[in-house]
Amino acid sequence: MKLPKNILDKAVKSGQEFGWKRDDFVDVIDSALSENLAIIGGQVQFKLPDGTCELYWKSYDSNDRLPGENWTDYCLRTHHECYEKFKRIDSNDILIKEGIDSFDFLREKNTNGVDLNVFLIFIIYFKDS
DSSP states (O other): OOSOHHHHTTOEEETTEEEEOGGGHHHHHHHHHHTTOEEEEOEEEEEETTEEEEEEEEEOOOOOOOTTOOHHHHHHHHHHHHHHHHHTSOOHHHHHHHHHHHOHHHHHHHHTTOOGGGGEEEEOEEEOO
């Protein structure tokens, strides 16, 4: 992956995917733009050592590359689209509540005192030219 080491060091690997905490999201997509990577988008995920739950309906996907769109413009546009959609993603507290309401696994963890905020990540997908 072409992202800088300081950005990759903050990543949480989830299978073949990479996610970051909310506070790192803008730095990650800004770094992607600097590295000439397009941002396909991603989803909200809870990545625990013993299981993963994805709020796939909470996404911040960009639109496909347009016919004739040059690579630089595509990267800029996808950065903007992803960022604008990410800004509308619910707060961590609301996402955690939705996760608990949607997954028995997370409900049980929460009941047992697990801080789900620790395991809340934002998966991001990139595309290289």
